[in-house]
Amino acid sequence: MAGIPVAWYREGAVPPSPRPPADATRGEPSPLVPVRVSPSPSPSRQRRASRTPSRAVRVRRTVPLAALVGATALPAGAQTLDDGLMIPARQLRLGVTWQDERWDRYWEGTRRRENGNIGTLTTRAVVPTLGYGVTGRLGVFAALPHVRTSASAGVLQGMRGWQDVTVGAKLGLLDRRVARRATLGAAVLASAAAPASDYTPDLLPMSVGLGARRAGVRGTLHLQDRTGLFAEAAAGHTWRSTVRLDRQAYYTDGRLVLADEVAMPDVADAMLAVGYQGHGLCLPVMLVAQRTRGGGDIRRQDMPFPSNRMDFTRVHARAMYVLPRLPAIQLELGAARTLAGRNVGQSTLLSAGLTTAFGL
Amino acid sequence: MHVVRPRPRHRSPLLAPLVGAALAVAASACDRTVQPTEALPPLQATALDADAGRWGMLVLSAPDQIAVPAPAPVTSDAYRAELAAVRAAQAAITPAQRANVEYWSGGGVLRWNQVMRELVARYNLPPAPRPDGSYPVPDAENPFADPSFPFANPPYAARAYSYVSVAQYEALKAAWHWKFRHGRPAPAGVDAGVRALAPVGDLPAYPSEDAVLAGVTAEMLKLLFPASVEDITRRAAAQREAAILSGRATASDAAAGLALGRAVAALVIARARADGMGGAAGTPALWQGLAAATAARGEIAWESQEAPARPPMLPNFGAVQPWTMTAAQLAALDPPPPPSTGSPRMREELATVRRTVRNLTRDQLAIALRWNDGAGTYTPPGHWNDIAAEHVRDARLSEVRAARVFAMLNMAMHDAAVACWRVKYAHFNPRPAQLDRSIRTMIGLPNFPAYPSGHSTFSAAAATVLGHFFPAESTAFARLADEAGLSRLYGGIHYPVDIEQGKAHGERIGAHVVRAARGPGAF
Numbered sequence: 001m002a003g004i005p006v007a008w009y010r011e012g013a014v015p016p017s018p019r020p021p022a023d024a025t026r027g028e029p030s031p032l033v034p035v036r037v038s039p040s041p042s043p044s045r046q047r048r049a050s051r052t053p054s055r056a057v058r059v060r061r062t063v064p065l066a067a068l069v070g071a072t073a074l075p076a077g078a079q080t081l082d083d084g085l086m087i088p089a090r091q092l093r094l095g096v097t098w099q100d101e102r103w104d105r106y107w108e109g110t111r112r113r114e115n116g117n118i119g120t121l122t123t124r125a126v127v128p129t130l131g132y133g134v135t136g137r138l139g140v141f142a143a144l145p146h147v148r149t150s151a152s153a154g155v156l157q158g159m160r161g162w163q164d165v166t167v168g169a170k171l172g173l174l175d176r177r178v179a180r181r182a183t184l185g186a187a188v189l190a191s192a193a194a195p196a197s198d199y200t201p202d203l204l205p206m207s208v209g210l211g212a213r214r215a216g217v218r219g220t221l222h223l224q225d226r227t228g229l230f231a232e233a234a235a236g237h238t239w240r241s242t243v244r245l246d247r248q249a250y251y252t253d254g255r256l257v258l259a260d261e262v263a264m265p266d267v268a269d270a271m272l273a274v275g276y277q278g279h280g281l282c283l284p285v286m287l288v289a290q291r292t293r294g295g296g297d298i299r300r301q302d303m304p305f306p307s308n309r310m311d312f313t314r315v316h317a318r319a320m321y322v323l324p325r326l327p328a329i330q331l332e333l334g335a336a337r338t339l340a341g342r343n344v345g346q347s348t349l350l351s352a353g354l355t356t357a358f359g360l
Numbered sequence: 361m362h363v364v365r366p367r368p369r370h371r372s373p374l375l376a377p378l379v380g381a382a383l384a385v386a387a388s389a390c391d392r393t394v395q396p397t398e399a400l401p402p403l404q405a406t407a408l409d410a411d412a413g414r415w416g417m418l419v420l421s422a423p424d425q426i427a428v429p430a431p432a433p434v435t436s437d438a439y440r441a442e443l444a445a446v447r448a449a450q451a452a453i454t455p456a457q458r459a460n461v462e463y464w465s466g467g468g469v470l471r472w473n474q475v476m477r478e479l480v481a482r483y484n485l486p487p488a489p490r491p492d493g494s495y496p497v498p499d500a501e502n503p504f505a506d507p508s509f510p511f512a513n514p515p516y517a518a519r520a521y522s523y524v525s526v527a528q529y530e531a532l533k534a535a536w537h538w539k540f541r542h543g544r545p546a547p548a549g550v551d552a553g554v555r556a557l558a559p560v561g562d563l564p565a566y567p568s569e570d571a572v573l574a575g576v577t578a579e580m581l582k583l584l585f586p587a588s589v590e591d592i593t594r595r596a597a598a599q600r601e602a603a604i605l606s607g608r609a610t611a612s613d614a615a616a617g618l619a620l621g622r623a624v625a626a627l628v629i630a631r632a633r634a635d636g637m638g639g640a641a642g643t644p645a646l647w648q649g650l651a652a653a654t655a656a657r658g659e660i661a662w663e664s665q666e667a668p669a670r671p672p673m674l675p676n677f678g679a680v681q682p683w684t685m686t687a688a689q690l691a692a693l694d695p696p697p698p699p700s701t702g703s704p705r706m707r708e709e710l711a712t713v714r715r716t717v718r719n720l721t722r723d724q725l726a727i728a729l730r731w732n733d734g735a736g737t738y739t740p741p742g743h744w745n746d747i748a749a750e751h752v753r754d755a756r757l758s759e760v761r762a763a764r765v766f767a768m769l770n771m772a773m774h775d776a777a778v779a780c781w782r783v784k785y786a787h788f789n790p791r792p793a794q795l796d797r798s799i800r801t802m803i804g805l806p807n808f809p810a811y812p813s814g815h816s817t818f819s820a821a822a823a824t825v826l827g828h829f830f831p832a833e834s835t836a837f838a839r840l841a842d843e844a845g846l847s848r849l850y851g852g853i854h855y856p857v858d859i860e861q862g863k864a865h866g867e868r869i870g871a872h873v874v875r876a877a878r879g880p881g882a883f
Contacts, residue, residue: 116489116667155665155793157717157800157852198722202729203802213391241391246729248397249477249746251736256478258398258746300506301488302736303804 086172086187087133095129095355097332103345106205109297110342119153121205121345125163129355137172144196147208156206159199163209166193168216178223185222189236191215202245204304205345211306212240212264228278232286234271240264243306252305253296262307265294282320288336289313298343312341316349330355398474398749400466404559405758412760413537416882418683418767419628420530423537426623428616431544431566442610443551449605450555457605458557464602465558468573469528469762470753473745475595476524477738479585483512484736486670486807493668497641503587510585514814515640515677515777517739520584522683522767522774523632524577529767531576531624532569532760535617539564548607558606567616569759570603575621576628583629635681642675650675654788660701660795662788662809673808678782683771684876690779693868695861698789698811706795709855713792714799717852724850725802731815731847734804740815740844741773744822747840751830769825772873776821776866777814783865784809791853801852813854816845816862817869824870828877841866 087093104120105112127145134140144165150158168191178184193214201211218236242261249258268291275284295309316336323329332353338346413423420426432438453461464471487495487507496507503509510516544566548556563569578596582589600618603609609617650672654661664670682690699705716724733740748769752762789811793799806814819841827834845863848854876882 113488153667155799155801155805157802200725200729239392242394246726247732247737248730249481249738249743251478251481251738254482256474256481256738257394257396258474259394259396261394263392263394299485299736300508301485 093131097353101349103347106345117154308343402465403467428538518777522770525766525770527628529763568609568613571614571617572621574599575618579625728850780817803851812862813858817866819844820866821870
């Protein structure tokens with residue numbers, strides 16, 4: 001799908017997101033902060049890089065592997081787990097995305113507020129990604145964000161660390177001409193994610209993630225007109241494991257639970273996108289919604305909690321560009337803004353990414 | 361006990377994800393529900409404690425201060441009608457009623473202790489600031505407003521736990537007195553047609569201990585957590601219903617118990633209304649006077665690090681009446697003053713905090729989080745009730761003896777709170793993050809002066825009292841108390857000296873409570 005950001009609160013399908021939000025403070029008697037988090041974007045999804053087969057083929061061809069390796073870093077791309085496009089067979093894509101997501105207001109339940117003990121919460125993520133086209137119809141993906149949080153006010157320490165590794169496989173189900181001027185593609189994706197380090201989810205919004213292992217499924221439809229215009233729709237569902245805390249009791253959703261484990265509600269998400277693709281460019285604009293299927297609200301002047309009902313609707317625009325002289329390399333810029341939410345930050349996200357493709 | 365489970369080993373960032381991801385699907389299919397700890401199996405007390413009616417009283421003048429009239433004889437028609445009603449109720453029992461009987465069979469003192477911890481966690485949230493930067497004050501006369509009443513912070517919670525526990529203890533001692541005076545057996549023991557759906561022992565049934573607990577506890581909790589009146593009332597009614605459905609009590613056993621419990625609560629509430637809590641929040645003039653007096657001594661005065669700045673938490677709580685000693689006796693146990701804020705010793709203390717938080721390990725962070733017990737939790741006194749509950753359960757104490765353990769524990773923590781708060785506001789010592797703005801805390805910074813550490817004082821007092829009741833575990837309790845204290849250094853919110861002196865202070869208070877519990881007229 002579209003590239004969605006990964007914020008910590010975003011559990012949706014596949015994309016690994018980079019960071020969960022942190023929670024804020026949890027403290028003592030004092031109140032502090034509640035915080036929540038906003039969404040961050042997920043990294044990469046550069047998905048479109050490969051959108052049209054023809055381009056993809058071209059890309060693959062040009063890639064001198066050695067050169068890339070020497071070049072380093074790179075990355076590339078993204079494929080997105082979520083979109084309806086497939087990576088060409090035997091093509092490897094490596095990518096990295098940088099994200100900067102900030103909010104200075106958040107929703108405490110449904111009440112939007114500021115918090116002088118947080119100021120602006122910034123979540124920065126670096127997200128290495130990997131994609132490989134096993135066949136023209138089957139691709140596999142992986143991503144692992146490294147996340148860093150900080151607050152501009154208050155006394156709370158920010159946190160940093162590897163968040164959750166996500167792996168997924170996407171199967172193309174359909175690739176059909178429609179009305180002789182468009183192509184309709186469909187894909188299904190299955191993914192799994194697990195924390196890649198021993199971070200605590202119990203310090204939101206400072207925590208780098210929510211700590212749950214996850215399994216998700218997603219379906220995507222992609223309609224591409226020969227003029228370059230396209231439309232896409234996707235929907236996904238994510239199941240989450242319990243999360244373990246370092247304490248023996250917690251209060252959420254109206255009751256005290258005498259346990260160190262937290263049950264995490266399922267998460268549903270959906271995306272609609274329109275855009276243009278051509279001349280080496282891909283310009284999607286997406287509307288993304290996440291709805292958590294349960295969980296409690298942040299109480300008045302309380303801190304966020306991993307199993308909170310984290311919902312949001314956000315708009316996300318991306319621009320991807322394949323360098324004419326180095327078609328194995330794709331650059332991407334992205335921006336997103338949360339329009340509405342519940343128990344998440346009203347965040348603004350900026351991202352930049354680089355993806356490289358090589359044929360194997 | 362509250363188990364301090366070792367944290368899982370940190371896995372390598374590379375391997376774990378791969379293995380973890382592979383397992384994620386399976387895991388998410390099966391690892392989705394939570395097993396609560398502190399399950400309470402049906403209580404089969406190991407002893408009757410038939411002499412509990414002669415144990416020393418704390419608030420009541422004598423166990424028979426509240427009279428419980430003799431019941432109708434078991435041969436009377438009235439009593440036979442009550443037995444028939446129990447049989448009929450059991451014959452028509454629903455699955456929900458059966459679950460309720462099972463729930464309360466775990467022991468009323470333990471169940472209500474869990475409920476009380478939940479209420480504290482529910483109300484342990486500070487008021488949110490107004491747009492103009494001021495803070496509203498919770499209003500006991502309008503508890504449902506924003507902010508709700510109370511703000512069940514650690515001192516409020518320590519006092520609340522102690523009042524409920526003491527009231528239960530007093531009421532149960534009185535109940536034991538009348539039970540053995542009147543000697544009416546439980547219905548399941550008199551009538552073969554009445555089944556024992558929960559353990560029914562040899563304890564006389566009149567007045568019903570379950571109904572005594574329901575009556576006394578509901579009255580105390582309604583005073584302390586008035587916005588939860590509906591929740592509290594329903595639970596109390598459910599406990600009384602369970603007493604009858606289980607075959608442990610008839611309607612008159614329950615009615616006598618309810619009346620006794622409520623009457624005892626009224627006496628304890630009269631004490632609570634006059635113990636000084638009403639003035640604990642102080643006034644703006646008092647807050648400013650504390651800062652001015654500190655500056656006049658040449659010391660740096662504590663300042664709120666919250667934005668907007670929040671008035672200090674309950675600066676006059678130190679004037680609240682203690683349980684086990686006079687204010688003068690309590691003052692005699694005070695620690696020495698903290699190092700001067702300008703002294704080399706204080707610079708060393710500050711350097712230790714800075715170094716600790718900058719090099720914090722994951723295990724140290726886990727300790728800071730385990731003992732955080734901050735806003736939205738049941739507080740440190742609740743944490744020690746949590747620890748005590750599993751020991752009380754495993755020891756299978758009678759209701760009255762279980763109440764005794766919680767009363768002693770919570771009186772000690774209340775007295776520790778009073779003593780600690782008085783010392784905190786006598787010195788008005790700044791937190792590390794105030795003296796060194798580069799120090800960032802791992803957990804929320806408490807909005808009151810640093811010296812001495814409340815966690816350390818509460819924990820040392822609690823561990824001393826629990827060690828008296830469960831001597832085989834006294835070393836383990838002391839270790840937990842030490843960990844609780846250290847957690848505040850790891851969190852970046854206390855100097856080592858706060859923790860050392862708080863611990864020593866708490867131990868002195870705990871030892872006093874233990875001596876009082878042993879001495880003549882022991883309670």
